[in-house]
Amino acid sequence: MNTNLARILERFFNVKGGKIKSRCKILWSAADTVAPDTDVGHWNLTLLDFGAKVCTARNPKCDICPLASQCYWFGSKRYASLSAIALYYKMNS
Ligand code: SF4
Numbered sequence: 001m002n003t004n005l006a007r008i009l010e011r012f013f014n015v016k017g018g019k020i021k022s023r024c025k026i027l028w029s030a031a032d033t034v035a036p037d038t039d040v041g042h043w044n045l046t047l048l049d050f051g052a053k054v055c056t057a058r059n060p061k062c063d064i065c066p067l068a069s070q071c072y073w074f075g076s077k078r079y080a081s082l083s084a085i086a087l088y089y090k091m092n093s
Pocket of ligand 1: 008011012054055056060061062065066067068069071072073074
């Protein structure tokens, strides 16, 4: 468990891992629910690439992310922006 993988899991599942990510039971449990039964090494490397190129620490590329429809973080952001639009509409009508 490194910081990139922790960040993806925290965003996707809406969980907050502990300070020491490598020992956080919540994050390991989240990883266990989505990790494949075989070829875990390949899955791990894929997630590292994914964290470096798509779900980046700053400005994640949610618009091109294949996980967006299932990602809690993206869903809450979308909801927040819809709420902002609704509020703006209410204030200006
Ligand atoms: S939708 Fe965004 S926050 Fe969620 S996993 Fe994809 S890049 Fe990360």
